[in-house]
Amino acid sequence: MSSHAEHPKFLEHHFVEPEQQAASAKLGMWVFLLTEILLFGGLFVVYAVYRAWNPDIFHNAHVHLDVMLGAINTVVLITSSLTMALAIRSMQLGRQSETITNLVITLLLAGTFLVIKYFEYSHKIHLGQLPGKFYTFEGIEGTNPHIFFGVYFMMTGLHGIHVLAGMATIIWVLRRTIRGDFSAAYYTPIEMTGLYWHLVDLIWIFLFPLFYLVG
Amino acid sequence: MAESHSQKHHILPLSVYLAVGTALLVLTGVTVWVASYDFGAFNLVVAMSIAAFKAALVAAYFMHLLYDSKIYLLILLTAIAFLAVFIIFTMFDTMTRDQIYEIKAAPIEPDAVIYREAVDTTAGVTDTTAAEVIDTTAGDTSGH
Amino acid sequence: MSDSPAVHYLNEQKGWKSWLLTLDHKRIGILYLYSIMAAFLLGGVFAVLIRLELLHPGQQYMEADTYNQFFTLHGAIMIFLFIIPSIPAALGNFVLPLMIGAKDVAFPRLNLLSWYIYIVGALVALYSIFAGAVDTGWTFYTPYSTESATTVVPMTLAVFILGFSSIFTGVNFIATIHKLRTPGMTWFKMPLFVWGLYATAIIQVLATPVIGITTLLLILERTMLIGIFDPAMGGDPVLFQHFFWFYSHPAVYIMILPGMGIISELISTFSHKKIFGYKAIAYSSLGIAFVSFLVWGHHMFVAGQSELAAVIFSFLTFFVGIPSGIKVFNWVATMYKGSITLQTPMWYALSFLFLFTIGGLTGIFLGTLSVDVHLHDTYFVVAHFHYVMMGGTVMAFLGGLHYWWPKMWGRMYNEKWAKISVALIFIGFNITFFSQFIMGSQGMPRRYYNYLDQYQPLHAFSTYGSWILGLGFIVMAVYLIHSLFKGKQAPKNPWESLTMEWVTNSPPIHHNFEETPKLTHEPYDYDKVLAEKN
């Protein structure tokens, strides 16, 4: 099929050379990240509009979020981002076992994030600090505090779904790493997973202060 | 695998990653710490500035934007620019509805229906609407 | 001499599995073509039924609720299932790699996945039709859509799913255009259709996520009353309109930009002349894509948004008109001193020029603040967007379909019947929709099941037109299907085009080109190439 003398196994037929394939993947991934930013963007618009309309509600309601848990989760997610970056670096150097270790740590940290989020959510559900018609909490002064919790649950919920999707992808590249699919010459899937994971981290970096700190 | 096929990459030293990671953790501490002081309207500005700086670190080092082709940076900036357009243009409307008539700025009845259910439901027409709203959400295809 | 190879992409592999699991962009393009044609048929049937009901005031043969569901479904199907994927996903998929000399798109598996997502979205939409069709209008305005007893949730879910199909096509095309151009094809040596697809893809990836989040918020508003869009829960219905139009205005350019790209190809090819103002046309595509994001508020001049916002949006709106105008002038200038042949695709290009100019100019009326206050939500708007969407995009799509038909199937269609069909469509279209400009400016509101007697003659006129229009499409379906079996063998390059897809065989082989094609001239160098040949 190919006239190239050397045609590595990972190179798909419609690409001429590995650089072209890797650059295409990266470009596609970045464009996909752009769509993710705009997907979340809609919720940032909702946040901005309603915070500007009801600053008092956002202030009165945000004190009901646990800054400590939020901060711990930020640390967890940032650390996982670091280990993800290190996983890629290890593979760039061809160190397969180091990559596996880093990916496993990333996965565990992601799990930790979700566990903490679970405790936060269940506490709120218990108190009735919920969106829309499920809102039954009575301890917040001002008009329509349910909107704050609606925005909170939507943004952190969508983020949580992205964490889950990220974990699924990490498991997939972990399996392929163990299988020996990757080398210093080809590690595009890990790199793409990394980009996605860093974006999930990036979004949390904004969510944390917006909800837990300034409200 | 022949050397010519290996991916072009710039391998950062481990120290850079660790330094950036540490900086991110320190900045997390800083943002929590400054939040305990009240700067009034500047609370948001301070918090967002720190967050933006942290985000820039992640993008530049973890996501390799600093070393990669600038097209990826362009894509990221495009996303941010269009998000800014979305926010700013929408708020042109939401923040200036009272320019000519103040009465247009706010809802007639500020409280949502869930806070009003104790009130006599037949007294005002608005409440009937709200009741309808809650009714129809019970089932998607009711009324057929 | 036959240019059809014995083995080509259509017969290389056989059986339905080889189609459903194909990674070949040409086959995926064909799969899309079948799907959108089915959607077009369904949407078209709704259109004919709507026009039939409006023949006379009062009830003809359907209830008000049925009518409301029909116009909603007509809009939703035509927009989300037909027009948006029509040119990019069907024709674009087929010709984009061929035009830039590539073997495939950058991500063939993602490409197939897009089609499957489209099918899932279409099935959810179909489900919503049978489970009690939605009646909100394709715009889903709150709080009507949060109160309506119809299947709003499945339909908005379908829109959400279809959005991802569109996003993935956009991602794929951007990567393809950036990375897979054949050696020597620089940005400004790309065919203009590729530029059109590129600008379209940019809008697809920037705008479509927002309709995703909007439909998600609407679903949550309906199920949980989160209070973002529903005034009864402290929400703001006008905010919904901002969200909706942030996507849906740029989406209009998702529909028209690739159409403009096709017209550039057709006019240059059939005038056998170098395209006038290549860079102006290319840049104006990007310009339109950019400005299209700044003007959504012109759908909301009387919606209760702030007057300041309305003024800003109106001002910016006019600047979409300039690049569109530049394109039209460039096309006309291309024909000057050309050597024009009037084959079917050129008839479509000329129809486009006529109809799109009307559609574009009537847009100026609607962008003007005080005039829009009068015309907003009347039949004037209905006529305007049909002139742009159908007179523009659909004409360009049909032009492109006839232009690339020989390449797709290796067969020629009957030129005489094709011309009869284009004439019927052109005449029927104008009768159907020009009358709507008049009744609209006379005050006839849109989405009316019943109407006052004074509008009856124009409504009747419009309905008669729709019959001619429908007849045109039936004729087309017959001769196109006939051509698949009995059509003459198509040569490699029936139109003497200079773009790269005409270098390979008709139909092309699985890998498109025997060997990586070399760029010997720019896409519209008719002056040089014709001189060499003579």
Add this chain to the structure above:
Amino acid sequence: MDTTGTIFMPPESSTIAGEVDAAFYFIYWASIVLFAIVVGFAALFVLKYRRKKRELTSGVAHNTKLEVAWTLIPTILIVIVFVMGFKGFIKMNVIPKDALEIKVTGQKWFWTFDYPEGVNTVNELVVPVDKAVALTMSSQDVIHSFFVPNFRIKMDVLPNRYSMTWFEATRPGVYDLFCTEFCGKGHSEMIGKVRVVNDREYEEWLEEAAFGGEGMSLEDYGAKLYVSKACVTCHSIDGRIGTGPTFAKVYGHSVRLADGREVMADENYIRKSILEPASEVVAGFQSVMPTYQGILKDREIDALVAFIKSLKDKEGP
């Protein structure tokens, strides 16, 4: 002032209409010229440059003068058009100080107009000629839109929010009033009239509108209200099924409700159906009727009950 209308525009009947039409026709003629240029040249080239033999074509693809011209001239035109539209829009949005203030309420599927004198009307807005009328509008359910083609005004009517518009009618007459934001089943029936009268007639009308049916039988008064309060939009009196059940042969008959109960249609049932329409919905119909609480006075309800009572033996068509 154009009082007969043109092929495109209905007659001008308000102070703003002339300005809107001037902008409309400016764009109209500019468009016709541009259209003629584009299509005219295209047609000319098709005729003149049809391929005869395989002619060579020129490779000229630029003409700076031409390109600047076709960029600059439309730009100038659109700036002019923007300014025209802007001026009219500002006028439409700034209400004169001495305007007569009327509260407009839109609901499925009729309009209610509340006058400062305490009078209210349904689906008929009566205003004096040559006097600015300010409309403060809101909706009780979904979004509606207030549109009078002859006045060239339109404004959406939002639930739980106020929106404003105004007009000054210049000619007495009766004008169509449409709802132009899709609002459901009865959207196309949500049509009212604007009756413009001179000052003397307006005063007389106000007095008459305050009339509570004195000197009329309850039944006749009810028949009058049946039309003027827009019951007619959804309820027939000849047995036809509309958005709501017919009034014919209801009174004194038993009615099956959506929840399965059977009730006797007596005075209490009818009164309750008017004031709390969602409480007892007839089987086969959707609960879409708004309450008339606050719109109808006691005596008016009595009159409607008497009217419905009079239809108890009416045969269908």
